[in-house]
Amino acid sequence: MFRCQPTKTVTHLAATTVGDSQWLLGRLRPHAKLVGFGLVTAIFAGAIATLDPLLMKYLIDTTLPHRRLSDSLLIVMSLALCFVGRSALNGGSGLVSFRVAQLLAQDLRVEIIAHMTRLSAEWHEGIMVGEKLSRIDQDVLQISQIGAEMANAVVRSVVFFFVNLAIMFVLNWKMTIVTLPLLPLFIWVRSRFRGVIQERADQAQSDIGLASGALVEHLGAVPQIQLLGAEEDRIGRTVDAWARVVRAQWAQRRTEILFSISVTSVLAIAILLVLGFGIHEYFLDLLTLGGLVAFYTYVTRIFEPVSTALELYSRAQRMLASVRRVRTILSTEPTVPDLGKIAEIRLPLSTGLRCDLVSFAYRSNENVLHRVSLQIGDRENVAIVGRSGSGKSTLSKLLARIADPTAGTVLIDGRPAFEYSLRALRQTICYVPQHPVLFSGTIGENLRMANRNATDSMLQQVIDIAQLSSVMFRLPRGLDTIVGPEAAGLSGGERQRLAIARALLRNSSILILDESTSALDLPTEQALLQAVADYCRDTALVLISHRLRSLIWVDRVILLEGGHVVAEGTHGLLYKGSKLYQALYDNETEDG
Numbered sequence: 001m002f003r004c005q006p007t008k009t010v011t012h013l014a015a016t017t018v019g020d021s022q023w024l025l026g027r028l029r030p031h032a033k034l035v036g037f038g039l040v041t042a043i044f045a046g047a048i049a050t051l052d053p054l055l056m057k058y059l060i061d062t063t064l065p066h067r068r069l070s071d072s073l074l075i076v077m078s079l080a081l082c083f084v085g086r087s088a089l090n091g092g093s094g095l096v097s098f099r100v101a102q103l104l105a106q107d108l109r110v111e112i113i114a115h116m117t118r119l120s121a122e123w124h125e126g127i128m129v130g131e132k133l134s135r136i137d138q139d140v141l142q143i144s145q146i147g148a149e150m151a152n153a154v155v156r157s158v159v160f161f162f163v164n165l166a167i168m169f170v171l172n173w174k175m176t177i178v179t180l181p182l183l184p185l186f187i188w189v190r191s192r193f194r195g196v197i198q199e200r201a202d203q204a205q206s207d208i209g210l211a212s213g214a215l216v217e218h219l220g221a222v223p224q225i226q227l228l229g230a231e232e233d234r235i236g237r238t239v240d241a242w243a244r245v246v247r248a249q250w251a252q253r254r255t256e257i258l259f260s261i262s263v264t265s266v267l268a269i270a271i272l273l274v275l276g277f278g279i280h281e282y283f284l285d286l287l288t289l290g291g292l293v294a295f296y297t298y299v300t301r302i303f304e305p306v307s308t309a310l311e312l313y314s315r316a317q318r319m320l321a322s323v324r325r326v327r328t329i330l331s332t333e334p335t336v337p338d339l340g341k342i343a344e345i346r347l348p349l350s351t352g353l354r355c356d357l358v359s360f361a362y363r364s365n366e367n368v369l370h371r372v373s374l375q376i377g378d379r380e381n382v383a384i385v386g387r388s389g390s391g392k393s394t395l396s397k398l399l400a401r402i403a404d405p406t407a408g409t410v411l412i413d414g415r416p417a418f419e420y421s422l423r424a425l426r427q428t429i430c431y432v433p434q435h436p437v438l439f440s441g442t443i444g445e446n447l448r449m450a451n452r453n454a455t456d457s458m459l460q461q462v463i464d465i466a467q468l469s470s471v472m473f474r475l476p477r478g479l480d481t482i483v484g485p486e487a488a489g490l491s492g493g494e495r496q497r498l499a500i501a502r503a504l505l506r507n508s509s510i511l512i513l514d515e516s517t518s519a520l521d522l523p524t525e526q527a528l529l530q531a532v533a534d535y536c537r538d539t540a541l542v543l544i545s546h547r548l549r550s551l552i553w554v555d556r557v558i559l560l561e562g563g564h565v566v567a568e569g570t571h572g573l574l575y576k577g578s579k580l581y582q583a584l585y586d587n588e589t590e591d592g
């Protein structure tokens with residue numbers, strides 16, 4: 001199965017943490033004021049948190065030994081105020097972070113959904129829905145939650161660390177110097193674990209994407225799984241995918257814990273040294289009891305920002321893994337780029353559609369179309385026929401510019417199709433696939449997706465042409481009938497006819513029906529195609545069907561075999577001149 005591969009540039013970008021961080025900062029920029037407010041609140045909270053050890057020192061060294069009750073009570077009240085102020089400010093900064101996370105998540109979702117909607121069919125066919133969902137859900141959640149509080153947490157840790165360090169220095173510079181080796185030690189341990197943590201985070205996130213993909217595929221296909229009696233097999237595969245997630249997350253968490261324990265152990269040894277030295281100073285009367293208590297509090301507190309930084313580091317890695325995955329999607333270019341400058345196609349078309357030596361290969365596979373040249377004139381009705389796998393659908397997708405040829409050119413009115421904007425092309429060429437997508441909602445809403453301004457009488461007209469009148473008659477709520485998720489409330493043939501009715505509302509100049517009537521019985525298919533041809537007198541029709549008997553009336557039949565055009569002409573001509581066509585037609589008649 002095709003996977004969205006990052007381009008070289010993207011891989012390079014993805015490898016740079018700086019690039020990922022800058023990308024995130026860019027996304028936070030629109031919310032700079034809110035982030036700034038959160039930062040100021042966090043700084044104040046950090047600053048207040050440094051006051052209480054000093055107050056305790058004053059209490060122990062000054063007010064208590066001199067039995068100054070009112071001063072002692074004042075200090076106790078100040079201590080209480082410090083706690084209340086700190087918790088209020090922390091709460092405020094938490095609330096702001098939450099808001100930033102919400103806004104950031106919404107922005108990212110909009111950006112990813114809009115980008116995915118611009119990507120070409122090839123990309124969507126090659127990635128499971130669950131994987132796409134995981135980018136929009138899991139990864140965005142990870143980025144927004146951690147990204148929004150990251151700045152606060154970093155600033156709070158840095159401020160807290162340096163203010164604490166400065167106060168410690170003032171209290172006792174010799175003891176402070178003993179604590180300084182913590183820093184290079186921390187950096188050393190951090191760098192030792194860095195690569196492993198990053199790798200584990202990437203693995204876990206990637207496994208979540210694959211498992212979500214498997215789950216969505218599984219849940220979307222339960223009736224088919226039951227019919228195939230493949231419950232055990234499919235449950236096994238889906239559960240295995242989630243088991244891989246569990247293993248990856250377990251490995252990630254173990255590494256993180258090991259990282260945390262390693263650092264904390266080193267810091268614990270350091271704290272012992274500091275305390276030992278402090279007690280020594282106290283015995284030499286170089287440090288007061290209050291000074292020792294305050295110093296100890298500061299030393300333990302200095303680990304708080306350090307351990308926060310450690311936790312932040314692991315969380316940042318998880319977040320950056322999500323950033324890389326989202327950036328990979330956002331950097332994926334459509335394989336059918338919308339670079340055409342011509343925003344409107346002049347109508348009526350003069351020369352129509354042309355293929356000039358067109359070849360096509362799916363990804364890097366072998367060509368499935370070989371130097372196909374053909375012309376479909378304006379208002380011409382053409383059928384493309386051939387054996388299964390001969391390349392009919394592929395050719396029709398190239399004509400509709402759902403994919404671009406690997407070699408050769410598709411031209412509209414003598415100009416390469418890529419010179420027109422995709423919007424102009426979609427307005428001019430309408431393509432209806434064999435399995436059309438209908439959306440949950442009413443039949444009327446589904447039809448009006450093609451033309452928002454369509455009146456009820458226009459809807460009625462296309463319903464008649466698509467041979468849906470009797471179906472609509474049976475539905476008590478008519479156009480207001482809700483068709484349910486994926487239009488499961490309609491039969492396959494009804495869905496196809498509804499899609500054709502919808503396509504007719506587009507009033508396009510070229511209409512391609514790619515086996516869009518395959519679920520209909522022969523008389524209904526014939527009546528429908530005839531009615532479509534009558535209605536679309538100003539439209540070029542390209543019809544693909546396995547039932548040649550439905551197509552004998554068209555102006556021209558193009559016969560494909562193994563990706564080559566092997567014959568062309570009216571039904572009568574081909575029946576006489578092409579053994580393959582004759583065989584296809586006769587077999588069908590006998591089978592039919």
Ligand SMILES: Nc1ncnc2c1ncn2[C@@H]1O[C@H](COP(=O)(O)OP(=O)(O)OP(=O)(O)O)[C@@H](O)[C@H]1O
Binds near residue numbers: 389390394
């Ligand atoms: N998405 C795809 N990826 C890789 N190969 C593909 C893909 N779609 C089609 N093919 C291959 O391209 C060839 C032509 O397929 P295509 O669907 O165009 O044939 P077709 O004539 O429309 O067949 P059918 O009548 O069965 O629908 C086949 O060999 C098919 O296996």
